[in-house]
Amino acid sequence: MRIRKLRSSDRDDVMEISRHVWEGHDYLPSVFESWLNDENSHFYGVEQDDRVVAVANLRLLEGGRTGWMEGLRVHPDYRGKGYANAMTQFLVRKAEDLDVARLRYTTGDNNAASLRLASMAGFQKLLEKAVFWCVKPKKARA
Helix, strand or coil, X not given: CEEEECCHHHHHXXXXXXXXXXXXXXXXXXXXXXXXXXXXXXXXXXXXXXXXXXXXXXXXXXXXXXXEEEEEEECHHHCCCCHHHHHHHHHHHHHXXXXXXXXXXXXXXXXXXXXXXXXXXXXXCCCCCCCCCCCCCCCCCC
């Protein structure tokens, strides 16, 4: 396993990972290029078997005082091998190296694996909120 900064040539691998997220409605395809080109984004991936099999981004906010960990994804064929934990730990160390004062991480309260990762990395739950999703919106009733 090798963690490295992502590049444009990794697009197909990242799109393949995204294809398996939220029934193919992942937001990663729409932010891939912007994260690569944003000086405040530190977009990394795990390379295994000559392809990228896991990704995550550390975005710096508030002049670099706050780090936002986002977009953690692991290809289904590579889950359960510790790649998500390796990426999480890597980004936490990266944030330390960048002297980030606060580090944020958001996940669903029903995502047990992600909650375990957050706990293992030393995160504490700050708040809970609900997000609603409508697959086929209809006119609102008056």
